[in-house]
Amino acid sequence: MTSAPVTDFPSAAAALAAAGRDLHGRGWLPATSGxxxxxxDAGGCAITASGRDKGRLTQADMLRVDLDGVPQGPGRPSAETLLHTGLYRWSEAIGAVLHTHGPATTVLGLRLTGRDRLELAGYELLKAFAGVQTHDTRIVFPIFDNTQDIAALAEEVTAVLEGLPTPCYGYLIRGHGTYVWGRDLEEAMRHLEALEYLAGCELALR
Ligand SMILES: [Zn+2]
Known part of the structure; x- marks a missing residue:
C-alpha cells in the first residue's frame, strides 16, 4: 500500500472550496452541513471550518489541523474533524476524506435498521471504486448509528475497519450521511458519486 499524494495548504484549500461548491450544488451538503x-505535505490536513455555507466556500473557509484534530492556526474546526483525522491516522494511503449528507445515503441507513453493513454486489458501477475490475464482486460499507459522541465513533470506526477482510471506501451513518475517502480528491469524489448513486439504486430496489 503506497502513501497518498500530498499537497500544500493553499492548493488544498482551493481544491476543497471548489469541491464543496460542486457537492453543495448536487444537494449533498445542505444548510452548512458536511x-x-x-x-x-507538512503533516495534518486542511479541512472546512465549522458552520460554513458549502455553496459559497473560499480558501478563507479552510483551516489546518494536526492528526489529533488540533487547529494549527486561527479558526474553529468542525465537530466531526476527529472522524477525518482518525482515517488519516488509520491509513497512509488515504489522502482525501469527504463527509456529505446526500439524501440516498442518509435514508438508506435508516431503511437498513438493525443492520451494521451495506453490501453492494453485481452493479457495473462498482468498477468506480479503486482496484475493482468487475461487477462480479461484493463491497462492504459499514453502517454506524448516529451519535454526537464523535470521539467514541472515531474509535469504533477504526476498530470496524481493521476487522474488514476487503478494501473499504466509506461508511454510512444512519439518518446522517456518509464518509468516503480516496488516495486523492479526484478519487474520493468518484467514490462518493458512485456510492450516492448506488445507495439510490438500493432504495429503488427496496
Ligand atoms: Zn454530518
Whole structure:
C-alpha cells in the first residue's frame, strides 16, 4: 500500500472550496452541513471550518489541523474533524476524506435498521471504486448509528475497519450521511458519486 499524494495548504484549500461548491450544488451538503479534508505535505490536513455555507466556500473557509484534530492556526474546526483525522491516522494511503449528507445515503441507513453493513454486489458501477475490475464482486460499507459522541465513533470506526477482510471506501451513518475517502480528491469524489448513486439504486430496489 503506497502513501497518498500530498499537497500544500493553499492548493488544498482551493481544491476543497471548489469541491464543496460542486457537492453543495448536487444537494449533498445542505444548510452548512458536511465537511471535506485533504492530507497536507507538512503533516495534518486542511479541512472546512465549522458552520460554513458549502455553496459559497473560499480558501478563507479552510483551516489546518494536526492528526489529533488540533487547529494549527486561527479558526474553529468542525465537530466531526476527529472522524477525518482518525482515517488519516488509520491509513497512509488515504489522502482525501469527504463527509456529505446526500439524501440516498442518509435514508438508506435508516431503511437498513438493525443492520451494521451495506453490501453492494453485481452493479457495473462498482468498477468506480479503486482496484475493482468487475461487477462480479461484493463491497462492504459499514453502517454506524448516529451519535454526537464523535470521539467514541472515531474509535469504533477504526476498530470496524481493521476487522474488514476487503478494501473499504466509506461508511454510512444512519439518518446522517456518509464518509468516503480516496488516495486523492479526484478519487474520493468518484467514490462518493458512485456510492450516492448506488445507495439510490438500493432504495429503488427496496
Ligand atoms: Zn454530518
Amino acid at each position: 465537511n471535506l479534508s485533504l492530507r497536507l
